[in-house]
Amino acid sequence: MAKINLTVNGEKRSADVEDRTLLANFLRDELNLTGTHVGCDTSQCGACTVHVDGRAVKSCTMLVAQAEGCEVVTIEGLAKNGKLHPAQAAFTECHALQCGFCTPGMIMTTAALIKNHPAPTDEQIVHGLEGNLCRCTGYLNIVKAVKRAAELQGK
Ligand code: FES
Ligand code: FES
Structure with a gap:
C-alpha cells in the first residue's frame, strides 16, 4: 500500500492505495468519477483520457502512484462556473x-x-x-x- 496525494478537479485528495492501482480505476472506483470510461484497458481506445498536469493521458496506462502531487482533471471538472468547455x-x-x-x-x-x-x-x-x-x-x-x-x- 502507498499513501498518495493529488488534486482532482481542483480538490485535494489523499488515499491509501495498492501499488498496482491504475489512475483510471482510482478515479472511477474510489472517487466515483465514472465519466472516465474504460474501454479496452490496453492503451488503445482512449476512452479513459484525462489531463495530468495539463497533458492528455490515458489513465489506464498510468498508476495512480505516478500521479503523486499532480493536478488531474477529468471530464467532470472540465466545465467552469456552469459553462461548458x-x-x-x-x-x-x-x-x-x-x-x-x-x-x-x-x-x-x-x-x-x-x-x-x-x-x-x-x-x-x-x-x-x-x-x-x-x-x-x-x-x-x-x-x-x-x-x-x-x-x-x-x-
Ligand atoms: S481504456 Fe482504452 S485506452 Fe484506456
Ligand atoms: S463509440 Fe459510440 S459515439 Fe464513439
Whole structure:
C-alpha cells in the first residue's frame, strides 16, 4: 500500500492505495468519477483520457502512484462556473457522438489538442485523435467538432 496525494478537479485528495492501482480505476472506483470510461484497458481506445498536469493521458496506462502531487482533471471538472468547455460545447453543437462511450476521452483529448494548436489543421486533428477510437460516428463530425472547439476557444 502507498499513501498518495493529488488534486482532482481542483480538490485535494489523499488515499491509501495498492501499488498496482491504475489512475483510471482510482478515479472511477474510489472517487466515483465514472465519466472516465474504460474501454479496452490496453492503451488503445482512449476512452479513459484525462489531463495530468495539463497533458492528455490515458489513465489506464498510468498508476495512480505516478500521479503523486499532480493536478488531474477529468471530464467532470472540465466545465467552469456552469459553462461548458469549448470542446464540450462543440461536440454538442456538431453532433459528434452517438452512443457517447468514447466521448469523454475524445473531449479531453480535444481540449488538450486545441490548447496546443489553437487553429488545428486537418492533419493535426487526425494525428491528435489517433489514440482515440470511436465505433459509431465515422469521425467526420468529431473532426468538425474539434475545429469548432478551436473557434469557440478563440472567442
Ligand atoms: S481504456 Fe484506456 S485506452 Fe482504452
Ligand atoms: S459515439 Fe459510440 S463509440 Fe464513439
